[in-house]
Amino acid sequence: MSRYIQNLINQGENQVLDFKFEISDARKIARTLVAFSNTDGGKLLIGVKDNGKIAGIRSEEEYHMLEGAAQLYCRPEIPFEVKKWTILGKTILEVNIARADKRPCLAQNDDERWLAYLRVEDQNLLANRVMMKVWRKERRKKGILLKYSNAEKMLLDYLKSNEYISISKFCRIGKIPLRKAEEILSDLVVLAIIQIQISEKGARYSLISPA
Secondary structure, X not given: OHHHHHHHHHHOOEOOEEEEOOOOOHHHHHHHHHHHHHOOOEEEEEOEOOOOOEOOOOOOHHHHHHHHHHHHOEEOOXXXXXXXXXXXXXXXXXXXXXOOOOOOOEEEOOOOOEEEEEEEOOEEEEOOHHHHHHHHHHXXXXXXXXXXXXXXXXXXXXXXXXXXXXXXXXXXXHOOOHHHHHHHHHHHHHOOOEEEEEEOOEEEEEEOOOO
Protein backbone atom coordinates (compact mmCIF):
# COMPACT_ATOMS: atom_id res chain seq x y z
CA MET A 1 0.00 0.00 0.00
CA SER A 2 2.91 2.34 0.63
CA ARG A 3 3.73 2.06 -3.09
CA TYR A 4 0.34 3.62 -3.90
CA ILE A 5 1.10 6.69 -1.77
CA GLN A 6 4.66 6.89 -3.09
CA ASN A 7 3.35 6.84 -6.68
CA LEU A 8 1.04 9.74 -5.83
CA ILE A 9 3.91 11.67 -4.25
CA ASN A 10 6.09 11.03 -7.30
CA GLN A 11 3.52 12.87 -9.46
CA GLY A 12 4.18 16.08 -7.56
CA GLU A 13 1.54 18.68 -6.79
CA ASN A 14 -0.77 19.30 -9.73
CA GLN A 15 -4.34 20.14 -10.71
CA VAL A 16 -5.79 17.25 -8.72
CA LEU A 17 -3.16 16.69 -6.04
CA ASP A 18 -1.93 18.86 -3.18
CA PHE A 19 0.50 18.17 -0.33
CA LYS A 20 0.07 19.59 3.16
CA PHE A 21 2.74 19.21 5.81
CA GLU A 22 0.12 20.09 8.43
CA ILE A 23 -3.21 21.84 8.82
CA SER A 24 -2.63 24.92 10.90
CA ASP A 25 -5.01 27.36 9.17
CA ALA A 26 -8.62 26.23 8.67
CA ARG A 27 -9.47 29.07 6.28
CA LYS A 28 -6.48 28.25 4.10
CA ILE A 29 -7.40 24.60 3.84
CA ALA A 30 -10.99 25.65 3.06
CA ARG A 31 -9.69 27.43 -0.06
CA THR A 32 -8.12 24.19 -1.25
CA LEU A 33 -11.29 22.18 -0.59
CA VAL A 34 -13.34 24.75 -2.51
CA ALA A 35 -10.83 24.98 -5.38
CA PHE A 36 -10.92 21.22 -5.90
CA SER A 37 -14.73 21.18 -5.67
CA ASN A 38 -15.06 23.96 -8.24
CA THR A 39 -12.66 22.33 -10.72
CA ASP A 40 -12.05 18.61 -11.21
CA GLY A 41 -12.03 17.31 -7.66
CA GLY A 42 -8.75 16.08 -6.20
CA LYS A 43 -6.70 14.61 -3.40
CA LEU A 44 -5.00 16.15 -0.39
CA LEU A 45 -2.09 14.28 1.18
CA ILE A 46 -1.71 15.55 4.74
CA GLY A 47 1.60 14.80 6.42
CA VAL A 48 3.61 15.30 3.22
CA LYS A 49 5.90 18.28 2.66
CA ASP A 50 5.90 20.34 -0.54
CA ASN A 51 9.08 18.57 -1.66
CA GLY A 52 7.37 15.18 -1.30
CA LYS A 53 9.09 14.16 1.92
CA ILE A 54 6.88 12.12 4.24
CA ALA A 55 6.62 13.80 7.64
CA GLY A 56 3.42 12.26 8.99
CA ILE A 57 0.62 14.02 10.82
CA ARG A 58 1.30 15.21 14.34
CA SER A 59 -2.04 14.26 15.91
CA GLU A 60 -5.71 13.47 15.32
CA GLU A 61 -6.27 17.23 15.53
CA GLU A 62 -5.40 17.41 11.82
CA TYR A 63 -8.62 15.57 10.95
CA HIS A 64 -10.73 17.75 13.24
CA MET A 65 -9.30 20.94 11.70
CA LEU A 66 -10.07 19.58 8.24
CA GLU A 67 -13.63 18.78 9.30
CA GLY A 68 -14.01 22.23 10.85
CA ALA A 69 -12.72 23.91 7.68
CA ALA A 70 -15.24 22.03 5.53
CA GLN A 71 -18.15 22.81 7.86
CA LEU A 72 -17.40 26.35 9.04
CA TYR A 73 -15.44 28.00 6.24
CA CYS A 74 -16.95 26.40 3.13
CA ARG A 75 -20.33 27.23 1.66
CA PRO A 76 -21.94 24.82 1.11
CA GLU A 77 -20.15 22.35 3.37
CA ILE A 78 -17.63 20.37 1.31
CA PRO A 79 -17.98 16.58 1.65
CA PHE A 80 -14.78 14.52 1.67
CA GLU A 81 -13.53 11.02 2.35
CA VAL A 82 -10.39 10.22 4.33
CA LYS A 83 -8.12 7.18 4.20
CA LYS A 84 -5.37 6.72 6.76
CA TRP A 85 -2.03 5.24 5.67
CA THR A 86 0.96 4.29 7.81
CA ILE A 87 4.33 4.39 6.08
CA LEU A 88 7.60 3.82 7.96
CA GLY A 89 5.75 4.41 11.21
CA LYS A 90 4.32 7.75 10.01
CA THR A 91 0.63 8.41 9.45
CA ILE A 92 -0.58 10.14 6.28
CA LEU A 93 -4.14 11.20 5.56
CA GLU A 94 -5.40 10.84 1.98
CA VAL A 95 -8.34 13.21 1.58
CA ASN A 96 -10.56 12.77 -1.49
CA ILE A 97 -12.71 15.69 -2.64
CA ALA A 98 -15.24 15.25 -5.45
CA ARG A 99 -16.11 17.85 -8.08
CA ALA A 100 -19.23 19.68 -6.94
CA ASP A 101 -22.47 19.15 -8.87
CA LYS A 102 -23.57 22.71 -8.15
CA ARG A 103 -21.00 25.47 -8.34
CA PRO A 104 -19.69 27.87 -7.18
CA CYS A 105 -18.55 26.63 -3.79
CA LEU A 106 -17.25 29.46 -1.61
CA ALA A 107 -14.60 29.78 1.09
CA GLN A 108 -14.48 32.43 3.80
CA ASN A 109 -11.28 34.51 3.85
CA ASP A 110 -9.67 36.32 6.78
CA ASP A 111 -11.92 39.34 6.17
CA GLU A 112 -14.96 37.05 6.46
CA ARG A 113 -15.78 37.48 2.76
CA TRP A 114 -17.06 34.47 0.84
CA LEU A 115 -15.02 33.91 -2.33
CA ALA A 116 -14.80 31.23 -5.03
CA TYR A 117 -11.52 29.59 -6.01
CA LEU A 118 -10.35 27.40 -8.88
CA ARG A 119 -7.59 24.82 -9.05
CA VAL A 120 -5.18 25.75 -11.85
CA GLU A 121 -2.20 23.40 -12.08
CA ASP A 122 -0.83 23.42 -8.50
CA GLN A 123 -2.41 26.71 -7.42
CA ASN A 124 -5.70 27.87 -5.93
CA LEU A 125 -6.73 31.01 -7.82
CA LEU A 126 -9.62 33.40 -7.26
CA ALA A 127 -12.44 32.95 -9.77
CA ASN A 128 -13.29 36.06 -11.78
CA ARG A 129 -16.74 37.50 -12.43
CA VAL A 130 -17.13 35.74 -15.78
CA MET A 131 -16.48 32.35 -14.19
CA MET A 132 -19.01 33.13 -11.45
CA LYS A 133 -21.59 33.93 -14.14
CA VAL A 134 -20.75 30.69 -15.97
CA TRP A 135 -21.41 28.60 -12.86
CA ARG A 136 -24.68 30.36 -12.11
CA LYS A 137 -25.89 29.97 -15.70
CA GLU A 138 -25.00 26.27 -15.64
CA ARG A 139 -27.35 25.85 -12.68
CA ARG A 140 -30.33 27.34 -14.51
CA LYS A 141 -32.94 24.90 -15.73
CA LYS A 142 -33.77 27.01 -18.77
CA GLY A 143 -31.39 27.30 -21.69
CA ILE A 144 -29.46 30.31 -22.93
CA LEU A 145 -30.80 32.46 -25.75
CA LEU A 146 -27.77 33.79 -27.60
CA LYS A 147 -28.30 37.00 -29.50
CA TYR A 148 -25.80 37.09 -32.35
CA SER A 149 -25.12 40.82 -32.36
CA ASN A 150 -22.20 42.76 -33.83
CA ALA A 151 -20.26 42.28 -30.59
CA GLU A 152 -20.49 38.47 -30.74
CA LYS A 153 -19.60 38.46 -34.44
CA MET A 154 -16.61 40.73 -33.86
CA LEU A 155 -15.42 38.54 -30.97
CA LEU A 156 -15.63 35.27 -32.88
CA ASP A 157 -14.05 36.78 -36.01
CA TYR A 158 -11.18 38.08 -33.86
CA LEU A 159 -10.64 34.68 -32.22
CA LYS A 160 -10.54 32.92 -35.60
CA SER A 161 -7.34 34.80 -36.40
CA ASN A 162 -5.97 35.34 -32.86
CA GLU A 163 -5.14 32.77 -30.21
CA TYR A 164 -6.94 34.51 -27.35
CA ILE A 165 -8.48 37.76 -26.12
CA SER A 166 -8.76 39.54 -22.76
CA ILE A 167 -12.01 41.04 -21.55
CA SER A 168 -10.55 44.54 -21.66
CA LYS A 169 -9.61 44.11 -25.34
CA PHE A 170 -13.05 42.71 -26.10
CA CYS A 171 -14.62 45.81 -24.53
CA ARG A 172 -12.39 48.02 -26.69
CA ILE A 173 -12.89 46.33 -30.05
CA GLY A 174 -16.57 45.64 -29.41
CA LYS A 175 -17.16 49.12 -27.99
CA ILE A 176 -19.29 47.65 -25.22
CA PRO A 177 -19.38 48.11 -21.41
CA LEU A 178 -17.74 45.61 -19.08
CA ARG A 179 -21.02 44.10 -17.84
CA LYS A 180 -22.18 43.31 -21.38
CA ALA A 181 -18.79 41.76 -22.20
CA GLU A 182 -19.09 39.54 -19.11
CA GLU A 183 -22.56 38.38 -20.18
CA ILE A 184 -21.44 37.55 -23.73
CA LEU A 185 -18.29 35.73 -22.66
CA SER A 186 -20.08 33.70 -19.97
CA ASP A 187 -22.84 32.72 -22.45
CA LEU A 188 -20.27 31.50 -24.96
CA VAL A 189 -18.38 29.54 -22.29
CA VAL A 190 -21.58 27.80 -21.14
CA LEU A 191 -22.40 26.98 -24.78
CA ALA A 192 -18.88 25.48 -25.18
CA ILE A 193 -18.00 27.87 -28.01
CA ILE A 194 -15.11 29.48 -26.14
CA GLN A 195 -13.07 28.53 -23.09
CA ILE A 196 -11.71 30.56 -20.20
CA GLN A 197 -8.12 30.22 -19.00
CA ILE A 198 -7.39 31.75 -15.59
CA SER A 199 -3.86 32.39 -14.37
CA GLU A 200 -2.11 34.63 -11.86
CA LYS A 201 -1.91 37.27 -14.60
CA GLY A 202 -5.66 37.27 -15.17
CA ALA A 203 -8.07 35.58 -17.57
CA ARG A 204 -8.10 35.14 -21.31
CA TYR A 205 -10.59 33.57 -23.69
CA SER A 206 -10.08 31.39 -26.74
CA LEU A 207 -12.11 29.34 -29.21
CA ILE A 208 -12.68 25.69 -28.44
CA SER A 209 -11.23 23.66 -31.27
CA PRO A 210 -13.69 21.19 -32.82
CA ALA A 211 -12.95 17.57 -31.95
